[in-house]
Amino acid sequence: MVEKVAELPTGGTSWNKNFDVPAEKVLDLKPDLVVSTWSGGFNAESGFATRDQLARAGIDSYVNPVDxxxxxxxxxxxxxxxxxRQSIASTYDFIEETGVIFDVQKKAAEVVAGLRKRVEAVGDRVAGEDRPKVLLAFPGMASMSAGGLPAVFSGGVYDDIIEKAGGENSFPSDGPDPDLTSTLSPEALASAEVDVLVVxxxxxxxxxxxxxxxDQLFAKYPQWSASRTKTYTSLADGAFIGPANVRAVEKIADATHPR
Incomplete structure (x- = not known):
């Protein structure tokens, strides 16, 4: 999707330090609607336009309900x-609600049906198989960790993606655990069960x-099973709520249960 995103008009906008559109520019552009994937996207302290500011300017705003x-x-x-309780189902809800906003309900329903079918196909393929331990680690987010460890995510949609791919998170959680990265110790990461690494x-x-x-992580943690077998895959936006969740399920399933 990188090329398609690059083709979108920017209105001469440049990012602020939080890699988003500065409040002044948003208000200057006078959009009909501003969408954020989380409430923090309207936080004035981060340089964003607040929902009250937008409303006073006659601009509607929307946050994905699950966030x-x-x-x-x-x-x-x-x-x-x-x-x-967020999961891949939250992605389906978001697509359907977006369909209502833009009055393309039929198209949204078709997209969701197609995504569901792909996830079900993976489920059929991995049913009854052993569930390898999967570590979802973002080396580029090491700055989020006091110890310089890669960012590690668990719970919520992260666990759901891994489970639907026939695996189990190395650090499972009953709900989203946004503090895991900042609290994870080098010892805990070193002693984790990791059969499959997702970069x-x-x-x-x-x-x-x-x-x-x-290879850097494998060299640092040679005790992982994944380090011995060199079993890994990668994903980007698929880790977060959105239609790329389905591609993430397929990619992880190819690593946990090779065809």
């Missing part, structure tokens, strides 16, 4: 519950570096 609690100061109980990519420039990134 309304993420970045909110005082989330409602309902929003928190939706965040805690998370944060930037297109990392794509040619996947093998090098994987």
């Amino acid at each position: 309304c609690a993420y970045g909110a100061t005082r989330p409602s109980a309902a929003d928190q519950a939706a965040y805690d 998370g990519l944060t930037d297109p420039s990392e794509e040619p570096e996947v093998k090098r990134l994987a």
Whole structure:
């Protein structure tokens, strides 16, 4: 999708330090709608336009409902519950709601049906098989860790992607665990069961570096089963809520249960 994103008009906009559109530019562009994948996308402290500012300017705003609690100061109980139970189904909901917003409900339903069919096909392929331990690690996000470890994600949609691919997260959680990276110790990472390494990519420039990134982790943690077998794959946006979740399931399934 990198090339298609690059073709989108920018209106002369440049990113702020948080890699998003500055509040002043958003208001200047006078859009009909501003969409954020989390409530933090409307946080003034991060340089974003708030929803109140947008409303006063006659601009509608929308947050993916499953992430309304993420970045909110005082989330409602309902929003928190939706965040805690997020899964690939949340992606389907987001697509369908987007279809309502843009009045393309039929197209949205077709997209969701196609995505569901692909996930079900993977489920049929891995049914009854052993479930390898899968580590989802983003080396490029090492700055999020006090110890310089790769960012490690678990719970929520991360676990659901791995489970539907026939694996089990090396650090499973009952719900999204955004603090895992900042609290994970080198000892815990070293002693984790890792049969399959999934290298998370944060930037297109990392794509040619996947093998090098994987080899670096294998050399640092030779005790992992994945290090001995050199079993790894990679993904980018597929780790987060969105239609690329399905591609992530397929890629991880190819690593956990090679055809």
